[in-house]
Amino acid sequence: DGGITQSPKYLFRKEGQNVTLSCEQNLNHDAMYWYRQDPGQGLRLIYYSQIVNDFQKGDIAEGYSVSREKKESFPLTVTSAQKNPTAFYLCASSPGTQWGELFFGEGSRLTVL
Amino acid sequence: AQSVAQPEDQVNVAEGNPLTVKCTYSVSGNPYLFWYVQYPNRGLQFLLKYITGDNLVKGSYGFEAEFNKSQTSFHLKKPSALVSDSALYFCAVRDFNQAGTALIFGKGTTLSVSS
Numbered sequence: 001d002g003g004i005t006q007s008p009k010y011l012f013r014k015e016g017q018n019v020t021l022s023c024e025q026n027l028n029h030d031a032m033y034w035y036r037q038d039p040g041q042g043l044r045l046i047y048y049s050q051i052v053n054d055f056q057k058g059d060i061a062e063g064y065s066v067s068r069e070k071k072e073s074f075p076l077t078v079t080s081a082q083k084n085p086t087a088f089y090l091c092a093s094s095p096g097t098q099w100g101e102l103f104f105g106e107g108s109r110l111t112v113l
Numbered sequence: 114a115q116s117v118a119q120p121e122d123q124v125n126v127a128e129g130n131p132l133t134v135k136c137t138y139s140v141s142g143n144p145y146l147f148w149y150v151q152y153p154n155r156g157l158q159f160l161l162k163y164i165t166g167d168n169l170v171k172g173s174y175g176f177e178a179e180f181n182k183s184q185t186s187f188h189l190k191k192p193s194a195l196v197s198d199s200a201l202y203f204c205a206v207r208d209f210n211q212a213g214t215a216l217i218f219g220k221g222t223t224l225s226v227s228s
Contacts, residue, residue, distance in 0.1 A: 004156075031214055040122075042203065042220040043157075050213045058215065090156055096214055098207060099164045101147055104156035 002027045004105035006091050011110050013078075013085070021076045021108045023091035029103070030096035032074035036060060037088040037107075046089075049074055050096055078110060086112045115140045117206045119219035126194045127227050134189040134222045136204030145207035146187040147216060148178055150200050157203060163187060174198070194226045 004025045013019045025032065031050050035043040045058030049068040063082025068074055074093075078085045088109050092102040117138045126132045138144050145164050149157040161172025168180045178189045189202060201223050205216040 006156075033215055035218075040220060043218040045208075045211075045215050045217075048211070048213045048215050056211070056213060058211075088154075092157075094214055098209075098214055099145060099162075100214065101159045101162055102157075102216055103159070104149075106156045107154070109154070 004091060004093055004103055006089075006105035006108050009106065009108060011108060013110060013112050015112055016080045018077055018079050019110065021078070021089055021091075021110070023074045023076065023105060024072055025074075025093045025103075025105075026072060027093055027103060028071070029093035030071070031094045032068065033092045033094075033102065034058075034064075034066065034074070034076045035090045035092065037090055043090065046076065085110055115206060115208055115210055115217055117146075117204050117217055117219045119202075119204055119222045121222050122220075123223045123225065125225045125227065128196050129193050132191050132194040132198070132224065132226070134202050134204075134224060136187045136189065136219060138185050138187060138204075138206050140206055140209070142209065144185075144187075146178075146180065147205040147207075148172065148176070148187075148189050149203045149205065149218075150174075151203065151221075152200050160189070194224075196226050196228050199224055199226045 007022045033048040034046040047066045049055035065077045091105045147162045148160040163180045204219045
């Protein structure tokens with residue numbers, strides 16, 4: 001089945017540690033995105049990539065980094081510079097057209113201890 | 114700046130009654146509008162979208178939405194609510210200010226359907 005796989009689903013981190021969230025898609029989509037979800041705040045865009053080897057900052061990129069070395073993969077690293085990293089992280093992909101909807105993974109919940 | 118607003122944090126309806134979840138938007142140019150649903154600790158599922166054409170858009174699970182350009186609204190509707198419709202609903206608009214194809218999301222509306 002085609003879809004988007006995020007791992008791990010739950011992750012605990014100590015303060016000062018970097019963590020990497022995995023996102024893999026087999027939909028052959030060009031574009032991929034990372035959103036952060038906090039209660040009552042909706043979804044906020046962290047980074048997006050329209051094509052392999054290229055990515056752009058979203059609205060809340062500080063403290064995060066990404067790479068797009070393969071079309072299928074768009075990992076997100078939450079660095080120690082992110083002041084409030086506890087959140088639900090959602091990865092999505094789309095064909096990359098203006099009229100195309102986004103397809104979402106099941107999310108990764110990060111908790112900083 | 115482009116934005117989308119969901120004025121109600123929570124909507125409560127009885128099973129079998131019609132439901133409406135409200136969304137208003139602010140964009141320059143023609144809006145591309147989307148509705149998604151999220152169940153607890155899950156990803157978002159696409160329900161429907163308006164790009165152009167008929168103002169009444171039909172989507173998944175019996176949901177529909179009406180695009181109203183004069184009121185800049187895109188309300189989600191269902192003629193008869195089910196308990197299983199209870200979830201978090203997001204309205205979104207295409208972000209034409211970004212070079213890419215990302216969406217701007219509202220804060221979400223929790224729908225609670227009682228039996």
